[in-house]
């Protein structure tokens with residue numbers, strides 16, 4: 001079956017792509033405005049480059065067409081923290097996708113503990129294996145549509161000491177949660193790369 005995306009509505013396009021670009025990592029994004037800590041997950045999330053260190057998240061709109069709080073806060077303050085998600089945080093991460101008013105904090109509503117780690121940036125979610133300290137770089141104009149991709153410069157990376165399994169070789173290990181359609185997946189067995197001759 002071939003799906004011509006010019007004829008599909010936004011919901012069908014989302015269904016097709018979200019179930020075929022899998023698994024997707026989840027950026028658990030923390031922003032802040034006037035003391036209100038905003039937390040939301042984004043699975044249209046990729047690493048763009050290591051030099052310069054940049055990532056991309058794609059942000060849609062609220063159901064009433066207004067900007068999601070994450071987008072509004074990044075536009076205003078040019079900063080965010082991206083946390084990586086492990087299985088133990090699956091439930092609060094999922095709940096933090098609830099559409100709230102701009103003055104309501106997912107951290108408060110869902111009792112998601114955070115800690116101030118980087119001066120001038122939003123807090124880091126407590127207990128995460130890894131967090132990226134990001135500055136806004138640019139929005140990408142896709143020439144219409146309702147989603148806005150944001151390029152973010154990664155300024156610092158926090159890795160929990162417990163997840164650094166070999167300091168000399170800088171080996172990091174954690175159990176990420178990935179998005180598959182509307183469900184989630186955990187990583188299966190790691191497979192070694194074949195030896196090239």
Ligand SMILES: Cc1cc2nc3c(=O)[nH]c(=O)nc-3n(C[C@H](O)[C@H](O)[C@H](O)COP(=O)(O)O)c2cc1C
Nearest residue numbers: 040041042043044058059060068069070097098099
């Ligand atoms: C696992 C997961 C991944 C999501 N990925 C995205 C995404 O990539 N882009 C997006 O706009 N919304 C995504 N959402 C929905 C947002 O998290 C949701 O709209 C949230 O309310 C936005 O919050 P904010 O208004 O505080 O920014 C996702 C939700 C879940 C549960």
